[in-house]
Amino acid sequence: MAQVSSLFVTRLYRARLAERGAPVDAAELEASCYAIAEDDEAGQRWCAENGYPGYTSYASLTDLPWRFPIFADLVKVLDAHVAAFVEDLEFDLDGRAVTLEDIWINILPEGGTHASHIHPHSVISGTTYVAMPEGASALKLEDPRSARMMAAPARLREAREEMRQFVYVAPEVGDVVLWESWLRHEVPMNMAEDERISVSFNYGWG
Numbered sequence: 001m002a003q004v005s006s007l008f009v010t011r012l013y014r015a016r017l018a019e020r021g022a023p024v025d026a027a028e029l030e031a032s033c034y035a036i037a038e039d040d041e042a043g044q045r046w047c048a049e050n051g052y053p054g055y056t057s058y059a060s061l062t063d064l065p066w067r068f069p070i071f072a073d074l075v076k077v078l079d080a081h082v083a084a085f086v087e088d089l090e091f092d093l094d095g096r097a098v099t100l101e102d103i104w105i106n107i108l109p110e111g112g113t114h115a116s117h118i119h120p121h122s123v124i125s126g127t128t129y130v131a132m133p134e135g136a137s138a139l140k141l142e143d144p145r146s147a148r149m150m151a152a153p154a155r156l157r158e159a160r161e162e163m164r165q166f167v168y169v170a171p172e173v174g175d176v177v178l179w180e181s182w183l184r185h186e187v188p189m190n191m192a193e194d195e196r197i198s199v200s201f202n203y204g205w206g
Contacts, residue, residue, distance in 0.1 A: 014169065014175060014178075021077035030197060037057070064105070097205070102122075107196075118181065125203070126178035137191065141179065
């Protein structure tokens, strides 16, 4: 009897923020994102100079949990989710911890995209979703083996999710999605008239 196994699995964690820790008020978090974006002149300037659609605090602010208490509350909840994901991944941490390195805001307007990329030097990356209007783009994840599939035919449209070369995750407000930082991902064009707001983060080991 032939046997087919799945090897070298890529794990994806998805949950509601409120499943681990105190609820984070989505309306307050959204208002805080807008307030920070409005005051962050350095971030606005970086976005304009680098052709970034909308706004990100990635290149300008490194202390969101210190500036706004709701971000400190958010990090406490994220820590619990990341700990659960790390346990699932069966990492041997050798007595060291996986801890937050960066956390930043993303406000993507209609027509905005975020090109395919990875997060080098981190272990776990993720996003929680603050505003996802109807038509807002999903998170697109790429099979990490794609560059090595030189002569492989395309997968069937109805292929099982674990067999696809790209997987689209359509999160809802209050969701948290985690993946290992080497996994290539992107945000396709936002087709919603309203802005898509998320908070992304990296965790490192050390």
